[in-house]
Amino acid sequence: MKRLSPIISFILLFILLSVLIFVPAFNAFAKEIEISAVVDKTSISVNESIDLTVTISGGKGSVDVSGIQDFTVISHGTSTRLQIINGQASKKTSYNYTLIPKRDGDLIVPPLPVSTDRGIFNTKVITIRVSQKPIEHRGGNDVIVSSDVSEQNPYNGQQITYTFTLKNAVQIHEAKFQKPEFSGFSSKEIEREEPYRTVISGREYIVTQITYILVPLKTGKKIIEPAVIECNIVRRIKRGGGSSFGSFFNDSFFNRAGLETKVFKTSPLTVNVKPLPKYSSDIKFSGLVGNFKLKAELENNTLCVGDSTTLSVIIDGTGNIMDAQKPEIIIPDRFKVYEDSPEKNITAGKTGFSGKKVFRFALVAIQQGTFTIEPVRLVYFDVDRDKYKTISSSPFSINVIAPAKKEVLNLFSAAPGSLEPQNSLKQKVKFTGRDILQLKEDIDSLENKKPLSLYVFILFLAVPMAFCLVLKIYFVFMPAGKNAGPAAVMAKRSENALKKADKIKDNNVSADEFFSCLYKAVVFSIFSKAGVKGESLTYKEAQNFLGTSGFSDETAKQAAVLLEKIESARYSGLNVDKAFKESLLAEIKQMTRSLSR
Amino acid sequence: MTAVKQIICRLIAVSILMFSATSFASDNTLSDNTGSKNISSGNARAFLDGITDYRENDFAGAITKFSEIAGTGIKNGKLFYNLGNTYLKNGEIGYAVLWYERAMQLIPNDPDLKFNLEYARSLVKDATEDKISPVFKILFFWKYLFSESTVQWAGIVLNAIFCLFLAMQWRKKNRIVKTTGYVVLFISMLFILTAFYNYYEKTYLKYAVILPLQTSVKSGFADKSTELFVLHAGTKVKVDRQTEKFIKIVFSKGKIGWIKKSEAGLI
Numbered sequence A: 001m002k003r004l005s006p007i008i009s010f011i012l013l014f015i016l017l018s019v020l021i022f023v024p025a026f027n028a029f030a031k032e033i034e035i036s037a038v039v040d041k042t043s044i045s046v047n048e049s050i051d052l053t054v055t056i057s058g059g060k061g062s063v064d065v066s067g068i069q070d071f072t073v074i075s076h077g078t079s080t081r082l083q084i085i086n087g088q089a090s091k092k093t094s095y096n097y098t099l100i101p102k103r104d105g106d107l108i109v110p111p112l113p114v115s116t117d118r119g120i121f122n123t124k125v126i127t128i129r130v131s132q133k134p135i136e137h138r139g140g141n142d143v144i145v146s147s148d149v150s151e152q153n154p155y156n157g158q159q160i161t162y163t164f165t166l167k168n169a170v171q172i173h174e175a176k177f178q179k180p181e182f183s184g185f186s187s188k189e190i191e192r193e194e195p196y197r198t199v200i201s202g203r204e205y206i207v208t209q210i211t212y213i214l215v216p217l218k219t220g221k222k223i224i225e226p227a228v229i230e231c232n233i234v235r236r237i238k239r240g241g242g243s244s245f246g247s248f249f250n251d252s253f254f255n256r257a258g259l260e261t262k263v264f265k266t267s268p269l270t271v272n273v274k275p276l277p278k279y280s281s282d283i284k285f286s287g288l289v290g291n292f293k294l295k296a297e298l299e300n301n302t303l304c305v306g307d308s309t310t311l312s313v314i315i316d317g318t319g320n321i322m323d324a325q326k327p328e329i330i331i332p333d334r335f336k337v338y339e340d341s342p343e344k345n346i347t348a349g350k351t352g353f354s355g356k357k358v359f360r361f362a363l364v365a366i367q368q369g370t371f372t373i374e375p376v377r378l379v380y381f382d383v384d385r386d387k388y389k390t391i392s393s394s395p396f397s398i399n400v401i402a403p404a405k406k407e408v409l410n411l412f413s414a415a416p417g418s419l420e421p422q423n424s425l426k427q428k429v430k431f432t433g434r435d436i437l438q439l440k441e442d443i444d445s446l447e448n449k450k451p452l453s454l455y456v457f458i459l460f461l462a463v464p465m466a467f468c469l470v471l472k473i474y475f476v477f478m479p480a481g482k483n484a485g486p487a488a489v490m491a492k493r494s495e496n497a498l499k500k501a502d503k504i505k506d507n508n509v510s511a512d513e514f515f516s517c518l519y520k521a522v523v524f525s526i527f528s529k530a531g532v533k534g535e536s537l538t539y540k541e542a543q544n545f546l547g548t549s550g551f552s553d554e555t556a557k558q559a560a561v562l563l564e565k566i567e568s569a570r571y572s573g574l575n576v577d578k579a580f581k582e583s584l585l586a587e588i589k590q591m592t593r594s595l596s597r
Numbered sequence B: 001m002t003a004v005k006q007i008i009c010r011l012i013a014v015s016i017l018m019f020s021a022t023s024f025a026s027d028n029t030l031s032d033n034t035g036s037k038n039i040s041s042g043n044a045r046a047f048l049d050g051i052t053d054y055r056e057n058d059f060a061g062a063i064t065k066f067s068e069i070a071g072t073g074i075k076n077g078k079l080f081y082n083l084g085n086t087y088l089k090n091g092e093i094g095y096a097v098l099w100y101e102r103a104m105q106l107i108p109n110d111p112d113l114k115f116n117l118e119y120a121r122s123l124v125k126d127a128t129e130d131k132i133s134p135v136f137k138i139l140f141f142w143k144y145l146f147s148e149s150t151v152q153w154a155g156i157v158l159n160a161i162f163c164l165f166l167a168m169q170w171r172k173k174n175r176i177v178k179t180t181g182y183v184v185l186f187i188s189m190l191f192i193l194t195a196f197y198n199y200y201e202k203t204y205l206k207y208a209v210i211l212p213l214q215t216s217v218k219s220g221f222a223d224k225s226t227e228l229f230v231l232h233a234g235t236k237v238k239v240d241r242q243t244e245k246f247i248k249i250v251f252s253k254g255k256i257g258w259i260k261k262s263e264a265g266l267i
Helices: A005-032 A452-478 A486-504 A511-530 A538-549 A554-569 A577-596 B004-035 B041-055 B059-071 B076-087 B093-106 B111-123 B133-137 B141-145 B148-171 B174-203
Strands: A032-039 A043-045 A048-057 A061-065 A071-085 A088-101 A105-109 A112-114 A120-124 A126-133 A144-150 A162-169 A172-178 A185-189 A194-198 A204-214 A218-224 A228-238 A257-266 A269-273 A287-296 A302-306 A307-318 A334-340 A343-349 A352-365 A369-373 A375-383 A387-392 A396-401 B206-210 B214-218 B227-232 B236-242 B246-252 B255-260 B265-267
Touching: A032 A126, A048 A112, A048 B246, A071 A287, A088 A126, A120 A185, A126 B227, A144 A228, A144 A257, A144 A269, A162 A172, A204 A269, A204 A352, A287 A387, A307 A343, A352 A396, A452 B148, A452 B174, A486 A511, A486 A577, A511 A554, A511 A577, A538 A554, A554 A577, A577 B148, B041 B059, B059 B076, B076 B111, B093 B111, B093 B148, B093 B206, B093 B265, B133 B141, B148 B174, B227 B255, B236 B265
Parallel strands: A043 A126, A287 A375, A302 A396
Antiparallel strands: A032 A048, A048 A088, A061 A112, A071 A088, A105 A126, A112 A120, A144 A162, A162 A204, A172 A228, A185 A204, A194 A204, A218 A269, A228 A257, A287 A307, A307 A352, A334 A352, A343 A352, A369 A396, A375 A387, B206 B236, B206 B265, B214 B227, B214 B255, B236 B246, B246 B255
16 A cells, blocks of 8 residues: 655644634534623612623624613624534624713613524523612622422322422622431432523523422421522722822722622422322232333243252332332242342433342242242332322243253364364362372382482582593693604604703704794794704795694794794804893794793 | 613503403403393392282282392382382382482482473472572483483593593594594583592482371581481482481471481382
8 A cells, every 4th residue: 555645644644633623613503602792780779880791602693782872882893603513613792881971770771682693683681770879789699599399299109309409690609508307207318410590580590409309208298498608709899099090090900800799599309298198909909109111031931950049039210229129929839939139220310310120039949840930029109190009011931841851961072163162161170089190010119219429410410520530631741752653753743842942042052943933932942832843944834734733823833933033043153142142042932932822 | 771661562562451351250240240141030129029919919929029039239229219209108108209309319310200200299288498500400310310320420431431532542543533522521521520429429419208107407506406307218418427316407408407227118
């Protein structure tokens, strides 16, 4: 496959990323358009102003504010916000206005037509109360709390929901919620949902709800105490005042925020818990109140004597499902019954507790025949119909047959191609019995195999060493005789010549003899390596001999140079000093040593 | 001077030859003792009878036959293994472990022996408290891998090879021979030192196995001495000291005491 050039790859990557980023944004425009108009205050004095914001969600358009007659309208422009969260894009365009009242009284911001590419939409009417006297803004409607229950007259055991609602049009901090006691009820808080926004009378509020599931424990009139919330409200504190720069400093830029601690309480709620109607039937009441279904399942309808099957009874529905007890099941006495722990899957939601409870029974057949398991019945109180209801499952028929004969071990030969690895798990081989291994019956069991004694061991070690010692002595002390090889003879002669040179080096008279000895030492050493006998060598011959004896060219050349040096000193007729002799002797010794290695 | 040298050389050569002759003479004597073909017909008959008794579940009879053979001084790992088997079948766990341990010294790598000894140890009631470190066993693997005899002969043969290399080097210097010689020397030294350690261990580090089903380890010789702890048949202990009738044993670090000599079998 042909590879793309880096530039084309980069462009394609850029396009792909752009599509990934902007397609969700384009999708935003395809969504429905929502229009809202909110004000920051609904009660002001004639000297004050309010801020009006018209928001278009999911598109863009234009706002016609010409219909506002009771206020002087000052536009502050628009702001647009585009959000992409989890691939979901949302676009909001806000048109901001300041409204200054022209008179006092209940003034109206009429429905404002908003023209979009999907048509014209109108905002809702907003009523603003304008008074002559200055209004102390203590946050009357900034925070609203309320509570309610889903059912004020529940039956005993019927679950209801209690919802506390907090609506705040201003920013709040550090809210502390104190729930009611819920005396006479069992309570369970359900998972809180994310706060949402809503517009009430032209003001936008953030709504937070806390919901509890309550199950009455006793009949009678119950009072749910008020819920209390304490929070810090963020308020802007205006600066300036009487000075000539007051209006200048009244600008929001110079205002700072302050916290005001407030406590809000809901009204108490009264719940009248009714007793359940009188129950009279042969079937036992299960104690469940709500809406339920019953289902029973049997694993196998046919089984052998000794085999087991599982009967599952499932109670499913909304209500006090957690209180469900094992239903009465009539099982033929030809079965042994083993009960399993019930399995629960219950969730708490806005509709209360819902889920299912499964009861399992293992039935082991102990006699062959055909047996019937009667339908499982359950009576619960249906809160929708205000009466007891009986639900039941279908009956089951079980055919129990005689046990199969024990399997006969059959040997199979593997068919060609059937040797692929099987999916079965490999088993660890375990001992099925324990015993020792058999006797060793070889007759060599009677051979004495004891180890060597210490002395014999040392003797055996010493013998080869002794032979080595003898050999060494032989090499050291035995002279190179007539029968010795040429190499040994030449080596010995070289050694002797060197010793002699060492002796006469201080004798000035015998300089010629000294150089002769050195010459012999080198030449005999070379002959020794070549394994031949001889008396003299040319430089060239010496070099060739050493080369063929495995020495490096450099060593061979050095030996030749040395020979030349000796002969030059010997025949030049110059008077050589002692230092030169010693230096030359040292060189020759080193050479013969290196040749003897 | 040359004459003196020659006399010295010849004296050394003669002495070495005499020494060698003595060595071989000793070796010949040894081979008389250890000769594999010197199996007496009496021992062979007892051995076969012992096997027959074992097969017929007459373990007491088999013990008698095999013990007779062992009593003649034969040291053979297979014979000791058979004795271990016979004692185990006869329900004498202490003696079984003792003979298996003795066999381990001669044929430590025999798989049947390892299997049976492991089985016998599983029947021993006392848990072993001190064990040889596995690191030690890895570092000195040859000690645990080879029998005492194998270590000895490996040391002897490698030593001979090293001497041969040495002689070759003296005769004609050669780098390869020299390097190989060092390697052989190193390996031979390992085996020779191990063989000497084995001698030391056999002479000074003695082990024993508890023979009765249960024995009290006491603080002293007297019958009224305090019982320190109890050991059971088959438990291996280290022998610290011996007197005429008692031995001082070390079971583990801190568990030391005296038992009657008859209650333990020296491995």
